[in-house]
Amino acid sequence: MWFLTGFYALFFYFAVIVLVAGVGYKIYEYARTPAPLKVPTMPAPLTRGGVVLRLMGEVVLFRSLFRSNKWIWLFGWMFHFGLLLVLLRHLRYFTDPVWGWVALLQPFGKYAAFAMVIGLIGLLVRRFTVERIRYISNPSDYLMLALLLLIGVSGMMMTFVVHTDIIQLKAFFLGAMSFGWQPIPSDPILLLHLTAVFLLMIIFPYSKLLHAPGIFFSPSRNQVDNSREKRHLAPWAAELEKAEAK
Amino acid sequence: MAKADIKVPEMHEYPVLPILQADAMKGSGPYIAKAGFQDPLGYPGELVDNWEDKAVEKMGDLLSRFRSLRVYLDSCVRCGACTDKCHYLLGTSDPKNMPVARQDLLRQVYRRYYTLPGKLFGKMGWQWGLDLIGAKEMNKDVLDDWYNYYHQCSQCRRCSVFCPYGIDTADISMAAREIMDSIGQGQKYCNEIIGKVYKIGNNLGLPERALRDTLEGLEEDIEDETGVKVRLPLDEKGAEVLLITPSADFFAEPHVDGLMGYAKVFHEAGISWTISSYASEGANFGMFIGSYENMRQISLRIRKAALDLGVKRIVFGECGHAWRVAYSFLNTLAGPFDFLDPHYPVPQHICEITSGLVKEGKLNLDKSRNDDMVLTFHDSCNVARASRMGNVPGGQFIIPREVIKAVCNNFHDMEANTIHDETFCCGGGGGLLTDDLMDLRVKGALPRMQALKNVVEEHGVTHMAAICAICKSQFTKVLPYYGFNMDKIVSVHQLVSNALILTGQEED
Ligand code: SF4
Numbered sequence: 001m002w003f004l005t006g007f008y009a010l011f012f013y014f015a016v017i018v019l020v021a022g023v024g025y026k027i028y029e030y031a032r033t034p035a036p037l038k039v040p041t042m043p044a045p046l047t048r049g050g051v052v053l054r055l056m057g058e059v060v061l062f063r064s065l066f067r068s069n070k071w072i073w074l075f076g077w078m079f080h081f082g083l084l085l086v087l088l089r090h091l092r093y094f095t096d097p098v099w100g101w102v103a104l105l106q107p108f109g110k111y112a113a114f115a116m117v118i119g120l121i122g123l124l125v126r127r128f129t130v131e132r133i134r135y136i137s138n139p140s141d142y143l144m145l146a147l148l149l150l151i152g153v154s155g156m157m158m159t160f161v162v163h164t165d166i167i168q169l170k171a172f173f174l175g176a177m178s179f180g181w182q183p184i185p186s187d188p189i190l191l192l193h194l195t196a197v198f199l200l201m202i203i204f205p206y207s208k209l210l211h212a213p214g215i216f217f218s219p220s221r222n223q224v225d226n227s228r229e230k231r232h233l234a235p236w237a238a239e240l241e242k243a244e245a246k
Numbered sequence: 247m248a249k250a251d252i253k254v255p256e257m258h259e260y261p262v263l264p265i266l267q268a269d270a271m272k273g274s275g276p277y278i279a280k281a282g283f284q285d286p287l288g289y290p291g292e293l294v295d296n297w298e299d300k301a302v303e304k305m306g307d308l309l310s311r312f313r314s315l316r317v318y319l320d321s322c323v324r325c326g327a328c329t330d331k332c333h334y335l336l337g338t339s340d341p342k343n344m345p346v347a348r349q350d351l352l353r354q355v356y357r358r359y360y361t362l363p364g365k366l367f368g369k370m371g372w373q374w375g376l377d378l379i380g381a382k383e384m385n386k387d388v389l390d391d392w393y394n395y396y397h398q399c400s401q402c403r404r405c406s407v408f409c410p411y412g413i414d415t416a417d418i419s420m421a422a423r424e425i426m427d428s429i430g431q432g433q434k435y436c437n438e439i440i441g442k443v444y445k446i447g448n449n450l451g452l453p454e455r456a457l458r459d460t461l462e463g464l465e466e467d468i469e470d471e472t473g474v475k476v477r478l479p480l481d482e483k484g485a486e487v488l489l490i491t492p493s494a495d496f497f498a499e500p501h502v503d504g505l506m507g508y509a510k511v512f513h514e515a516g517i518s519w520t521i522s523s524y525a526s527e528g529a530n531f532g533m534f535i536g537s538y539e540n541m542r543q544i545s546l547r548i549r550k551a552a553l554d555l556g557v558k559r560i561v562f563g564e565c566g567h568a569w570r571v572a573y574s575f576l577n578t579l580a581g582p583f584d585f586l587d588p589h590y591p592v593p594q595h596i597c598e599i600t601s602g603l604v605k606e607g608k609l610n611l612d613k614s615r616n617d618d619m620v621l622t623f624h625d626s627c628n629v630a631r632a633s634r635m636g637n638v639p640g641g642q643f644i645i646p647r648e649v650i651k652a653v654c655n656n657f658h659d660m661e662a663n664t665i666h667d668e669t670f671c672c673g674g675g676g677g678l679l680t681d682d683l684m685d686l687r688v689k690g691a692l693p694r695m696q697a698l699k700n701v702v703e704e705h706g707v708t709h710m711a712a713i714c715a716i717c718k719s720q721f722t723k724v725l726p727y728y729g730f731n732m733d734k735i736v737s738v739h740q741l742v743s744n745a746l747i748l749t750g751q752e753e754d
């Protein structure tokens with residue numbers, strides 16, 4: 001029992017550290033690397049506020065994807081917003097007392113899991129059946145969907161079929177967070193669920209999951225269209241000019 | 247390549263998604279630049295020793311200088327949204343012409359050398375691991391694919407419009423070409439042309455004498471036609487406007503009719519202007535090869551010409567990628583332009599000038615002089631998706647159409663998903679306008695030709711207007727393959743020129 005608890009607690013720490021440090025480093029790298037030229041995909045907003053709206057449109061509504069392909073949009077959107085609600089619902093395992101709005105969200109989060117899993121299945125079926133998408137898919141693209149499906153389905157099993165001891169689970173996480181370990185429930189489905197989630201967290205900074213921070217740094221979406229009014233110069237380009245002037 | 251070798255794809259009423267044919271366009275790509283064309287640009291003359299390592303190293307250099315590359319190579323989720331958006335995929339059926347597959351050619355090497363799992367699997371020699379994440383060692387096969395397929399991208403940015411993260415395959419093609427140039431495998435067409443710009447001042451290698459004669463000839467043509475002496479000045483100090491225009495405007499059809507149109511507009515508006523023999527080229531092929539340094543050197547010629555001639559404004563003629571470099575990059579590359587008249591944006595597009603004058607009622611226009619034509623308008627990619635005109639987003643779609651409608655009675659747009667920011671490339675942009683890529687150019691024109699055919703049949707459209715020198719040259723060549731007349735393509739300012747009645751002009 002203690003072995004299991006210790007293993008999962010350490011696995012949890014490791015996954016959190018990799019995720020936070022890995023993604024943090026990536027964000028630092030993106031932020032540090034200049035975009036030396038003005039390359040927004042036009043028409044583009046003329047102000048910073050406009051750019052915020054444009055990015056919101058992409059992040060919340062997947063606007064470009066909607067213009068592009070309604071099926072991918074539908075499944076992609078169902079999956080992501082299902083996932084968002086499910087994640088918010090999970091906050092209750094990490095907070096005590098549970099925040100009011102998280103409590104309110106519980107029933108929605110429960111059923112959002114269906115949207116998430118249906119979206120994932122739709123995406124997976126398209127990956128298999130649409131010739132163009134099959135051609136561009138790597139094994140890791142299938143595995144990533146499979147991993148997410150495993151997470152979604154095992155989670156739903158615990159919500160709707162074989163309940164796990166969530167009181168004990170919450171004690172485990174709160175304990176792990178304050179470094180006073182409490183035993184973890186040993187249901188196989190829960191352990192499978194947690195293993196898959198931790199794996200996903202570890203893969204995150206080294207895979208295409210980086211699209212999540214990436215979108216905010218994409219020059220074609222986050223630049224203001226003001227090149228005639230304001231001179232845009234990267235630090236290395238300024239160096240280049242200085243060196244030449246000498 | 248002879249006409250007989252080119253298989254023209256079939257046109258359908260609606261775009262039909264092709265069934266993929268792997269390696270349909272596999273080949274050796276366009277002619278490789280010889281040492282003589284590489285030198286002036288600062289690139290090695292032939293594939294260097296150790297080019298595999300050098301290519302990976304250059305990729306690292308670009309990754310540290312261009313955030314776009316880093317973010318784009320990391321972020322693609324292979325959702326497939328872009329897979330049916332490229333005109334070259336639609337025209338050739340080769341799966342490597344799907345934008346994401348084109349990106350993956352570079353991304354597979356990025357994954358091998360610049361991601362943790364790639365480095366790990368590579369070091370351990372675990373092929374299964376590399377296959378799992380789609381990573382590949384840099385080798386000759388990879389380079390061959392790069393050279394071939396990065397020269398089957400016209401850098402039109404259509405894929406970027408549809409990608410949920412805005413991943414721009416054009417940017418990735420540019421980076422790939424820059425890497426190849428740096429290891430000694432450049433493309434002859436682009437690099438030879440850039441050399442001519444450095445040496446003589448324009449893409450065509452037209453020296454000052456010839457340019458002067460040409461402009462004088464055009465003055466005579468206008469006088470014969472209208473009885474009015476309209477000047478096309480060269481190197482005139484103190485002129486108000488420096489006109490930068492693609493050198494094709496000096497002699498190619500229908501480009502030159504556009505140039506006469508600009509001259510008439512400036513004449514009527516009473517704006518003094520000049521062309522510069524030193525910077526007698528609007529095009530900037532430095533962009534096509536993804537070289538910031540070359541693009542900058544070419545741009546600096548314009549700054550120098552403006553300073554030497556003491557002009558107050560810079561205006562660009564009809565050219566797509568030139569307008570992208572001008573609108574989006576000129577201030578960065580060759581600015582600041584604080585020595586010009588601050589009342590005007592730097593630079594301006596000739597369509598902005600003309601549409602302004604139309605609105606002010608300064609031009610005497612007789613639309614009926616274009617009544618022999620029914621027009622449509624081809625949005626050029628670089629204007630549509632990489633620049634703007636006027637002061638509202640999307641002005642680049644509105645202003646040229648306003649100009650056309652002010653000078654023509656009959657105008658019909660093509661289908662909505664083939665215009666504005668969803669416009670299809672002519673098939674010849676991005677440094678591909680060379681005879682050794684004729685087969686690709688014909689195939690890549692397919693989606694535009696389909697859309698054109700539809701408006702020809704539905705609305706009796708007779709002519710298509712464009713504001714890009716490459717589009718005009720490309721269409722002149724490819725229209726006949728699709729059963730259209732080559733003079734179906736016209737310059738926007740050719741239409742202006744037809745309708746504009748000069749002060750003192752004898753009415754016929
Ligand atoms: S649309 Fe963007 S994210 Fe999707 S496959 Fe294409 S490049 Fe990748």
Ligand code: SF4
Pocket residue numbers: 331332333334343344345348398399400401402403404405406414415416671
């Ligand atoms: S930029 Fe244009 S030519 Fe290049 S891959 Fe994208 S759609 Fe195709």
